[in-house]
Amino acid sequence: MKYFLYWGCSLEGTGANFLVSLKPACAALGMEFEEIEDWNCCGASVSYAGANDLAIKVLNARNLALAEAHAGYDIVAPCSSCYIQMVKVNHEIQEDPELLKQVNECLAEGGLKYKGTIKVRHIQDVLYNDIGVDRIRERVVKPLNGLKVAGYVGCQSVRPYGEYDSVNKPVVEDRLLEALGAEAVPFPKKIQCCGSGIFLPEIDYCMKLVKNILEDARKHGAQLISTVCPMCAMNLEMYQGRINDAYGTDFDIPIVYLTQLMAVAFGMDLKKDAALNYNIIPPEGILQAAIG
Amino acid sequence: MENKVNYDPSFAEEVFRNVDAGDEIKMCMNCGVCAGSCPLREHMDYPPRQIFGLIRAGKREEVLNSQSIMLCTSCYTCVVKCPRAIPVMDVMHGLAHYALKQGYVPRKDTAAFGGEFWKQVYRLGRIDEKDLPRRVFFSGGLIEGVKGMLNFMDIGIKLMLHRRMKLLPEPKIKGIQSLRKMLDKAERLGKGGAIA
Secondary structure (H helix, E strand, O other): EEEOOOOHHHHHHHHHHHHHHHHHHHHHHEEEEEOOOOOOOOOOOOOHHHHHHHHHHHHHHHHHHHHHHHHOOOEEEHHHHHHHHHHHHHHHHHHHHHHHHHHHHHHHOOOOOOOHHHHHHHEEHHHHHHHHHHHHHHHHHOOOOOOEEEEOOOOOOOOOOOOOOOOOOOOOHHHHHHOOEEOOOOOOHHHHHOHOOOHHHHHHHHHHHHHHHHHHHHHHOOEEEEEEEEHHHHHHHOOOOHHHHHHHHHHOOOOOHHHHHHHHHHHOOOOOOOOOHHHOOOHHHHHHHHHH | OOOOOOOHHHHHHHHHHHHHHHHHHHHHHOOOOHHHHHOOHHHOOOOOHHHHHHHHHHHHHHHHHOOOOHOOOOOOOOHHHOOOOHHHHHHHHHHHHHHHOOOOOOOOHHHHHHHHHHHHHHHOOOOOOOHHHHHHOOOOOOOHHHHHHHHHHHHHHHHOOOOOOOOOOOOOOOOHHHHHHHHHHHHHHHHOOOOO
């Protein structure tokens, strides 16, 4: 199965362990990826400070138009922020011919046109619905033997359209974790926002959000937290030291991407494929113990 | 006894006309679910429900100076929960954009961060994750910049040591000139600018 992979700006940087692990893990399941030639940033969550809504729509429509002009594959976005931006803009212009016309007026300045035929998908969506948990389970050679994982969904990966999972009680990530042999622990804060794109400028407020999420995961027995969003991963992992200083806590919980766990369970190289050495809070010990 | 509330619709009309998603507030029935579901509600001076009320009451200064319009984490919870299907988040973003354009700066740091973010998108077509924080820190002056850099140096070094920081500068996308033309046009056609 072939897809456009739109990895966005952070997956070659702060979210590198996501992209490095995603490629071999998905290839093992028969997925093929192509890059959208000369793609641009999606605008993420904070662009509104500098741009109006139409400009942000046009920014995303350029990527959609480039993909459409080249081939009709679905676009898979691993980053939740890229995903929600593109899926939102795509819905809005597909449902409103007037808006599509206006967007195309702007795209025409660069010689592009979007017809509205492309589908935008989240990586969890294709894993769950195109590949399926059975095929994933079959590919597992080193099951994560009951490893207690909090599947942190965050917010943008399932909202607001509920394309592939419930917006209020998402289950897809847990089913995927279970297919790898892990135990997905119940975790009420699994859809609580971590502060997302404004973590850095609003760090004092957002640290408390992350503290609550970490606390909840640990209270429910999680040995590690898995995520599917580079911003969640960054916010949950990088600031644990500061949270400990500010709140007198003692968090030291590894934060891994779902695709890193896939690569481990598929028996791949822990560094080269699972990119575990990219993690700042090392998850190797816990994972080695689980796979035996 | 006189018991009359004087509504001034002029600011509401300004919002409907000039703010992205501004006319969506017409549907608000003030139930407060948006406020109750917001992760940063405890830090807001006026939760979304109250912002909508203030717009209807013509309180322009209160709204455009409000902290809350720039405290949105874009988590979409209010959008999902609103019983009237108002894209509350879009309204908050639209108001923040409009306020900044009119010269108001609620939440200085977030305004600087979002502003530099967009400037970088416009300049390169993509985000350079090591350059963006540097520009944000130094947008407040040299001393602020040095303080900011020192404050986050530990995190930058950790990321670099773990191969999570692209070391080379992010190049411009090939189609940057045409992208800029598209965005300029959108900026002209869209809302959020001067009072019409």
